[in-house]
Amino acid sequence: xxxxxxxxxxxxxxxxxxxxxxxxxxxxxxxxxxxxxxxxxxxxxxxxxxxxxxxxxxxxxxxxxxxxxxxxxxxxxxxxxxxxxxxxxxxxxxxxxxxxxxxxxxxxxxxxxxxxxxxxxxxxxxxxxxxxxxxxxxxxxxxxxxxxxxxxx
Amino acid sequence: xxxxxxxxxxxxxxxxxxxxxxxxxxxxxxxxxxxxxxxxxxxxxxxxxxxxxxxxxxxxxxxxxxxxxxxxxxxxxxxxxxxxxxxxxxxxxxxxxxxxxxxxxxxxxxxxxxxxxxxxxxxxxxxxxxxxxxxxxxxxxxxxxxxxxxxxx
Numbered sequence: 001x002x003x004x005x006x007x008x009x010x011x012x013x014x015x016x017x018x019x020x021x022x023x024x025x026x027x028x029x030x031x032x033x034x035x036x037x038x039x040x041x042x043x044x045x046x047x048x049x050x051x052x053x054x055x056x057x058x059x060x061x062x063x064x065x066x067x068x069x070x071x072x073x074x075x076x077x078x079x080x081x082x083x084x085x086x087x088x089x090x091x092x093x094x095x096x097x098x099x100x101x102x103x104x105x106x107x108x109x110x111x112x113x114x115x116x117x118x119x120x121x122x123x124x125x126x127x128x129x130x131x132x133x134x135x136x137x138x139x140x141x142x143x144x145x146x147x148x149x150x151x152x153x
Numbered sequence: 154x155x156x157x158x159x160x161x162x163x164x165x166x167x168x169x170x171x172x173x174x175x176x177x178x179x180x181x182x183x184x185x186x187x188x189x190x191x192x193x194x195x196x197x198x199x200x201x202x203x204x205x206x207x208x209x210x211x212x213x214x215x216x217x218x219x220x221x222x223x224x225x226x227x228x229x230x231x232x233x234x235x236x237x238x239x240x241x242x243x244x245x246x247x248x249x250x251x252x253x254x255x256x257x258x259x260x261x262x263x264x265x266x267x268x269x270x271x272x273x274x275x276x277x278x279x280x281x282x283x284x285x286x287x288x289x290x291x292x293x294x295x296x297x298x299x300x301x302x303x304x305x306x
Contacts, residue, residue: 034216036223039234050233050296058237059216063187066212070189080203081192082243084211084291089237138237143203 004077006119006144009106017072018101019130022056022064027096030060055093061136062088065127068102078145080118085140092135094127100135101128107139116150118143157230159272159297162259170225171254172283175209175217180249183213208246214289215241218280221255231298233271238293245288247280253288254281260292269303271296 031040035057038045046054056064094100108122120141127136184193188210191198199207209217247253261275273294280289 034220036220037228037232037234057219058235059212059219063212063216066210067187067189075190079190081190082211084240084242086241087237087239088241090235 002076002078002145004073004144005147006078006109006121007147009109009121009144011106011108013106015073015104016101017068017104019099020064020068020101021099022094022096024054024096027054027056027060027094030063031057035059051093053093053095055095058088058090058136061090061094061127062138064100065102065125065136065138068100069104069125072102072104074142080143080145082140082142085138088136088138090136092129092133094129094135098129098135102126103128103134111146111150112143117146119146120144155229155231155298157226157297158300159231159262159274160300162262162274162297164259164261166259168226168257169254170221170257172252173217173221173254174252175247175249177207177249180207180209180213180247183216184210188212204246206246206248208248211241211243211289214243214247214280215291217253218255218278218289218291221253222257222278225255225257227295233296233298235293235295238291241289241291243289245282245286247282247288251282255279256281261294264299264303265296270299272299273297 028041039049039051040057043054103126105124107124110120112118120143122141124139126134129135181194192202192204193210196207256279258277260277263273265271273296275294277292279287282288
Protein backbone atom coordinates (compact mmCIF):
# COMPACT_ATOMS: atom_id res chain seq x y z
CA UNK A 1 0.00 0.00 0.00
CA UNK A 2 1.70 3.24 -1.06
CA UNK A 3 1.92 6.07 1.42
CA UNK A 4 0.96 8.96 -0.85
CA UNK A 5 -2.24 9.26 -2.84
CA UNK A 6 -3.72 12.15 -4.79
CA UNK A 7 -5.49 13.44 -1.67
CA UNK A 8 -2.12 13.91 0.07
CA UNK A 9 -0.91 16.69 -2.25
CA UNK A 10 -1.85 20.28 -1.48
CA UNK A 11 -1.09 23.35 -3.64
CA UNK A 12 1.74 25.41 -2.18
CA UNK A 13 3.44 22.50 -0.44
CA UNK A 14 7.23 22.46 -0.87
CA UNK A 15 9.52 19.47 -0.31
CA UNK A 16 13.29 19.14 -0.67
CA UNK A 17 15.13 15.93 -1.64
CA UNK A 18 18.84 15.16 -1.62
CA UNK A 19 21.65 16.06 -1.45
CA UNK A 20 23.35 13.97 -4.10
CA UNK A 21 26.94 14.50 -5.18
CA UNK A 22 27.41 14.63 -8.96
CA UNK A 23 30.88 13.47 -9.99
CA UNK A 24 32.97 14.24 -13.05
CA UNK A 25 33.06 10.52 -13.83
CA UNK A 26 29.30 10.16 -14.08
CA UNK A 27 28.94 13.40 -16.09
CA UNK A 28 31.42 12.13 -18.67
CA UNK A 29 29.99 8.58 -18.71
CA UNK A 30 26.47 9.85 -19.31
CA UNK A 31 27.63 12.21 -22.05
CA UNK A 32 29.62 9.47 -23.78
CA UNK A 33 26.47 7.38 -23.99
CA UNK A 34 23.74 9.93 -24.69
CA UNK A 35 25.06 13.43 -25.42
CA UNK A 36 28.65 13.34 -26.70
CA UNK A 37 29.10 17.08 -27.20
CA UNK A 38 32.57 18.44 -26.27
CA UNK A 39 31.19 20.66 -23.48
CA UNK A 40 30.02 17.55 -21.60
CA UNK A 41 33.09 15.36 -22.22
CA UNK A 42 36.34 17.24 -21.89
CA UNK A 43 37.49 20.22 -19.79
CA UNK A 44 39.73 21.76 -22.45
CA UNK A 45 37.10 21.57 -25.18
CA UNK A 46 34.39 22.73 -22.75
CA UNK A 47 36.29 25.87 -21.80
CA UNK A 48 35.88 27.15 -25.35
CA UNK A 49 32.08 26.73 -25.28
CA UNK A 50 29.22 28.77 -23.83
CA UNK A 51 29.41 26.61 -20.67
CA UNK A 52 32.92 27.96 -20.00
CA UNK A 53 33.99 24.60 -18.58
CA UNK A 54 32.80 21.04 -18.17
CA UNK A 55 29.11 20.75 -17.34
CA UNK A 56 26.59 17.93 -17.32
CA UNK A 57 24.29 17.34 -20.25
CA UNK A 58 20.96 18.98 -19.56
CA UNK A 59 19.41 15.55 -20.11
CA UNK A 60 21.64 14.12 -17.41
CA UNK A 61 20.38 16.76 -15.00
CA UNK A 62 16.81 15.77 -15.86
CA UNK A 63 17.59 12.08 -15.30
CA UNK A 64 19.20 12.80 -11.92
CA UNK A 65 16.11 14.77 -10.98
CA UNK A 66 13.92 11.82 -11.98
CA UNK A 67 15.96 9.44 -9.82
CA UNK A 68 15.89 11.78 -6.84
CA UNK A 69 12.12 12.31 -6.95
CA UNK A 70 11.60 8.56 -7.50
CA UNK A 71 13.52 7.83 -4.30
CA UNK A 72 12.06 10.91 -2.62
CA UNK A 73 8.34 10.22 -3.06
CA UNK A 74 7.23 8.74 -6.38
CA UNK A 75 8.07 5.12 -5.55
CA UNK A 76 6.10 5.39 -2.32
CA UNK A 77 3.04 6.84 -4.02
CA UNK A 78 0.14 5.73 -6.19
CA UNK A 79 1.77 7.46 -9.17
CA UNK A 80 0.46 6.30 -12.53
CA UNK A 81 3.06 8.19 -14.53
CA UNK A 82 3.11 11.46 -16.44
CA UNK A 83 2.14 12.27 -20.02
CA UNK A 84 5.17 14.51 -20.50
CA UNK A 85 6.60 17.75 -19.19
CA UNK A 86 6.80 21.41 -20.04
CA UNK A 87 9.09 24.40 -20.00
CA UNK A 88 12.34 22.70 -19.12
CA UNK A 89 14.96 25.43 -18.67
CA UNK A 90 18.65 24.72 -18.18
CA UNK A 91 19.51 27.99 -16.43
CA UNK A 92 23.05 27.30 -15.23
CA UNK A 93 25.59 24.53 -15.85
CA UNK A 94 25.75 21.57 -13.47
CA UNK A 95 29.47 21.33 -12.61
CA UNK A 96 31.36 18.27 -11.41
CA UNK A 97 31.49 18.05 -7.62
CA UNK A 98 28.17 19.80 -7.02
CA UNK A 99 25.84 18.51 -4.33
CA UNK A 100 22.40 18.93 -5.83
CA UNK A 101 19.04 18.97 -4.14
CA UNK A 102 15.56 18.94 -5.67
CA UNK A 103 12.86 21.38 -4.64
CA UNK A 104 9.36 20.16 -5.50
CA UNK A 105 6.46 22.60 -5.33
CA UNK A 106 2.86 21.49 -5.74
CA UNK A 107 1.23 23.99 -8.10
CA UNK A 108 -2.21 22.53 -8.69
CA UNK A 109 -4.38 19.50 -7.82
CA UNK A 110 -7.47 18.53 -9.73
CA UNK A 111 -9.60 15.43 -10.19
CA UNK A 112 -9.50 13.64 -13.50
CA UNK A 113 -12.52 14.57 -15.59
CA UNK A 114 -12.72 11.08 -17.11
CA UNK A 115 -11.45 8.70 -14.42
CA UNK A 116 -12.91 8.90 -10.90
CA UNK A 117 -10.14 6.74 -9.42
CA UNK A 118 -7.44 9.16 -10.60
CA UNK A 119 -6.33 12.71 -9.87
CA UNK A 120 -3.78 15.08 -11.41
CA UNK A 121 -1.03 17.02 -9.66
CA UNK A 122 1.00 19.74 -11.37
CA UNK A 123 4.49 20.18 -9.96
CA UNK A 124 7.37 22.59 -10.38
CA UNK A 125 10.73 20.82 -10.03
CA UNK A 126 13.93 22.76 -9.39
CA UNK A 127 17.48 21.41 -9.29
CA UNK A 128 19.44 23.48 -6.75
CA UNK A 129 23.16 23.73 -6.02
CA UNK A 130 24.68 24.19 -2.55
CA UNK A 131 23.99 27.95 -2.68
CA UNK A 132 20.28 27.29 -3.44
CA UNK A 133 20.84 28.64 -6.93
CA UNK A 134 18.43 27.06 -9.42
CA UNK A 135 20.29 25.19 -12.19
CA UNK A 136 17.30 23.63 -13.95
CA UNK A 137 13.56 24.17 -13.63
CA UNK A 138 10.65 22.31 -15.19
CA UNK A 139 6.95 21.75 -14.73
CA UNK A 140 5.07 18.51 -15.20
CA UNK A 141 1.66 17.04 -14.40
CA UNK A 142 1.50 13.55 -12.91
CA UNK A 143 -1.39 11.15 -12.47
CA UNK A 144 -2.03 9.59 -9.06
CA UNK A 145 -4.49 7.06 -7.77
CA UNK A 146 -7.04 8.35 -5.27
CA UNK A 147 -7.56 6.87 -1.85
CA UNK A 148 -11.28 7.49 -2.26
CA UNK A 149 -12.60 7.29 -5.82
CA UNK A 150 -14.80 10.27 -6.52
CA UNK A 151 -18.51 9.64 -6.14
CA UNK A 152 -20.64 11.78 -8.38
CA UNK A 153 -23.75 13.41 -6.98
CA UNK B 154 35.12 23.26 -39.63
CA UNK B 155 31.57 22.01 -39.02
CA UNK B 156 29.36 21.31 -41.99
CA UNK B 157 26.16 22.95 -40.78
CA UNK B 158 25.74 26.55 -39.70
CA UNK B 159 22.66 28.58 -38.89
CA UNK B 160 22.30 29.59 -42.54
CA UNK B 161 21.89 25.93 -43.55
CA UNK B 162 18.56 25.45 -41.75
CA UNK B 163 15.34 26.32 -43.58
CA UNK B 164 11.81 26.26 -42.13
CA UNK B 165 9.84 23.25 -43.36
CA UNK B 166 12.89 21.05 -43.90
CA UNK B 167 12.46 17.49 -42.62
CA UNK B 168 15.23 14.99 -41.90
CA UNK B 169 15.09 11.41 -40.62
CA UNK B 170 17.80 9.74 -38.50
CA UNK B 171 18.17 6.12 -37.49
CA UNK B 172 17.02 3.39 -37.23
CA UNK B 173 18.28 2.31 -33.84
CA UNK B 174 17.17 -0.90 -32.14
CA UNK B 175 16.15 -0.41 -28.50
CA UNK B 176 16.68 -3.57 -26.46
CA UNK B 177 15.04 -4.82 -23.27
CA UNK B 178 18.46 -4.87 -21.62
CA UNK B 179 19.11 -1.17 -22.15
CA UNK B 180 15.56 -0.20 -21.13
CA UNK B 181 15.95 -2.03 -17.82
CA UNK B 182 19.52 -0.78 -17.25
CA UNK B 183 18.51 2.84 -17.80
CA UNK B 184 15.47 2.48 -15.53
CA UNK B 185 17.53 0.86 -12.78
CA UNK B 186 19.84 3.86 -12.78
CA UNK B 187 17.49 6.79 -13.36
CA UNK B 188 13.80 5.85 -13.23
CA UNK B 189 13.22 2.68 -11.19
CA UNK B 190 9.44 2.53 -11.53
CA UNK B 191 7.98 -0.99 -11.97
CA UNK B 192 6.61 -0.24 -15.46
CA UNK B 193 10.17 0.28 -16.73
CA UNK B 194 11.82 -2.63 -14.90
CA UNK B 195 9.75 -5.77 -14.96
CA UNK B 196 7.24 -7.26 -17.40
CA UNK B 197 4.92 -8.72 -14.76
CA UNK B 198 4.73 -5.52 -12.73
CA UNK B 199 4.44 -3.43 -15.91
CA UNK B 200 1.42 -5.36 -17.17
CA UNK B 201 -0.59 -4.03 -14.22
CA UNK B 202 0.23 -0.38 -15.04
CA UNK B 203 -1.15 2.11 -17.57
CA UNK B 204 1.65 1.07 -19.97
CA UNK B 205 0.15 -2.44 -20.15
CA UNK B 206 3.61 -3.98 -20.38
CA UNK B 207 7.28 -3.09 -20.16
CA UNK B 208 8.12 0.28 -21.72
CA UNK B 209 11.12 2.59 -21.61
CA UNK B 210 11.27 5.51 -19.22
CA UNK B 211 10.18 8.63 -21.03
CA UNK B 212 13.52 10.11 -20.03
CA UNK B 213 15.29 7.23 -21.71
CA UNK B 214 13.40 7.97 -24.92
CA UNK B 215 14.54 11.61 -24.67
CA UNK B 216 18.15 10.55 -24.13
CA UNK B 217 18.07 8.18 -27.11
CA UNK B 218 16.68 11.04 -29.19
CA UNK B 219 19.55 13.26 -28.03
CA UNK B 220 22.13 10.66 -29.02
CA UNK B 221 20.55 10.10 -32.42
CA UNK B 222 20.40 13.80 -33.29
CA UNK B 223 23.95 14.26 -31.98
CA UNK B 224 25.20 11.60 -34.39
CA UNK B 225 22.74 12.73 -37.05
CA UNK B 226 23.68 16.40 -37.31
CA UNK B 227 24.47 18.24 -34.07
CA UNK B 228 28.09 17.06 -33.79
CA UNK B 229 28.77 18.18 -37.36
CA UNK B 230 27.29 21.62 -36.79
CA UNK B 231 28.16 24.92 -35.14
CA UNK B 232 25.63 24.13 -32.37
CA UNK B 233 26.13 26.19 -29.23
CA UNK B 234 23.59 24.22 -27.20
CA UNK B 235 19.98 24.80 -26.20
CA UNK B 236 18.47 26.66 -23.25
CA UNK B 237 15.89 23.93 -22.64
CA UNK B 238 12.91 22.39 -24.34
CA UNK B 239 9.14 22.57 -24.41
CA UNK B 240 6.04 20.47 -24.68
CA UNK B 241 7.53 17.02 -24.33
CA UNK B 242 4.72 14.50 -24.82
CA UNK B 243 5.15 10.79 -24.26
CA UNK B 244 2.31 9.67 -26.52
CA UNK B 245 2.89 5.90 -26.69
CA UNK B 246 5.18 3.47 -24.85
CA UNK B 247 8.56 2.61 -26.34
CA UNK B 248 8.61 -1.21 -26.24
CA UNK B 249 11.66 -3.48 -26.19
CA UNK B 250 12.73 -4.55 -29.67
CA UNK B 251 11.50 -1.40 -31.42
CA UNK B 252 13.60 0.15 -34.17
CA UNK B 253 13.19 3.86 -33.63
CA UNK B 254 13.87 6.71 -36.00
CA UNK B 255 13.91 10.43 -35.33
CA UNK B 256 12.06 12.91 -37.53
CA UNK B 257 13.41 16.45 -37.21
CA UNK B 258 11.37 19.33 -38.63
CA UNK B 259 12.72 22.88 -38.80
CA UNK B 260 9.93 25.14 -37.54
CA UNK B 261 11.56 28.56 -37.42
CA UNK B 262 14.90 30.28 -38.00
CA UNK B 263 15.75 33.72 -36.66
CA UNK B 264 18.86 35.77 -35.95
CA UNK B 265 19.83 36.40 -32.36
CA UNK B 266 18.77 39.88 -31.31
CA UNK B 267 21.82 40.30 -29.09
CA UNK B 268 24.61 38.30 -30.75
CA UNK B 269 25.34 38.86 -34.47
CA UNK B 270 27.49 35.71 -34.68
CA UNK B 271 24.61 33.49 -33.54
CA UNK B 272 21.22 32.40 -34.83
CA UNK B 273 18.34 30.41 -33.39
CA UNK B 274 16.56 27.40 -34.88
CA UNK B 275 13.33 25.98 -33.48
CA UNK B 276 12.86 22.27 -34.13
CA UNK B 277 10.16 19.68 -33.66
CA UNK B 278 11.59 16.28 -32.79
CA UNK B 279 9.53 13.10 -33.14
CA UNK B 280 10.49 9.58 -32.09
CA UNK B 281 8.89 7.15 -34.56
CA UNK B 282 8.43 3.39 -34.47
CA UNK B 283 8.63 1.07 -37.51
CA UNK B 284 5.03 1.94 -38.46
CA UNK B 285 5.85 5.69 -38.41
CA UNK B 286 3.69 6.08 -35.33
CA UNK B 287 4.91 8.94 -33.15
CA UNK B 288 5.90 7.74 -29.65
CA UNK B 289 7.31 11.00 -28.29
CA UNK B 290 7.26 14.57 -29.58
CA UNK B 291 8.99 17.69 -28.31
CA UNK B 292 10.02 21.12 -29.47
CA UNK B 293 13.23 22.93 -28.66
CA UNK B 294 15.18 25.96 -29.82
CA UNK B 295 18.93 25.58 -30.40
CA UNK B 296 21.65 28.18 -30.88
CA UNK B 297 23.99 27.88 -33.87
CA UNK B 298 26.99 29.83 -35.02
CA UNK B 299 26.55 31.75 -38.28
CA UNK B 300 28.82 31.35 -41.26
CA UNK B 301 28.53 35.08 -41.85
CA UNK B 302 28.02 37.21 -38.76
CA UNK B 303 25.22 39.67 -39.35
CA UNK B 304 26.33 43.12 -40.42
CA UNK B 305 23.99 45.84 -39.29
CA UNK B 306 23.08 48.55 -41.76
